[in-house]
Amino acid sequence: MRWLWIDRILALEPGRRLVACKTVSLSEPHLHQHFPADANNPALPIVPGPLVIEGMAQAGGLLAGHARGFVDDVVLAKLRRVELDFEVLPSATIEFDATLANIDDSGASVDGTVRVHDPAWDGPRDMGRVDLMFAHVPPQREGLHVADAFGTLVSASVHAGGLSTEAFSI
């Protein structure tokens, strides 16, 4: 993982489930391209669907990697099912609730529920599902290693409180 698109891990049940979240900010440059104003329409900054998938891929990939002590790199290999029912606007928080369905030496499958908390709403709403498959490949040492990014996330998540370091022990 060379970049993080999740801000915090909210829960980790090793080998079973990981919940992470991402708060969307209008300062993210891509939102100004998706979609800019044109002659007929005002700007509409909404999160591109592939980034929602990316968030689940990061949450699910960390869950799968953690389950095997990060001995392999975990590479997104297939979108099994993607159903996203509405758009996400800046200031909303997207929650990625990933459950490990299968895992072996070759790869893993993760079933994911996407939930959105928008300050304009009374409560969270289920946005849809992102079910993914990952392949396990020999670790590539170039660039950021998945465990490094995981470490940063763990530090931030523990610092935020409510999570013990024991849950993250590998």
Added chain:
Amino acid sequence: MTRDEIQSKVQDVLAEVLGIDEDEVTPRATLTGDLGAESIDFLDIVFRLEQAFDVKIEQGELFPENLQQDPEYVNDGALTEAGLHALRAKLPHAEIDRIEDDPRLARVGEIFTVDAIVSFVERKLGAAA
């Protein structure tokens, strides 16, 4: 479970994994040539068969594993006699005869028909009973 019942569930699994209509999943269809399966789909098929039939399928049990890396089994991009023999021994459900005359590695996917998957599950459930 009868073979028809197994076939029906296998059809469901393959249609779901490969994103195709169930009526395309005919018994003689090959997974790669006719149904468009790619390498990651084979792992997906294993995972979904495990769930659908509540069995554990070990690596290399349904589909071949690490075949290309063994020089005894592969020579010049094609399976050797020993390679074909090993496949028959390890994967009795696969239809090795389909590639015997031209056993290039690129054709190995053709040994897996829908029927072959049904036979694998049938044997697996029979062994578990």
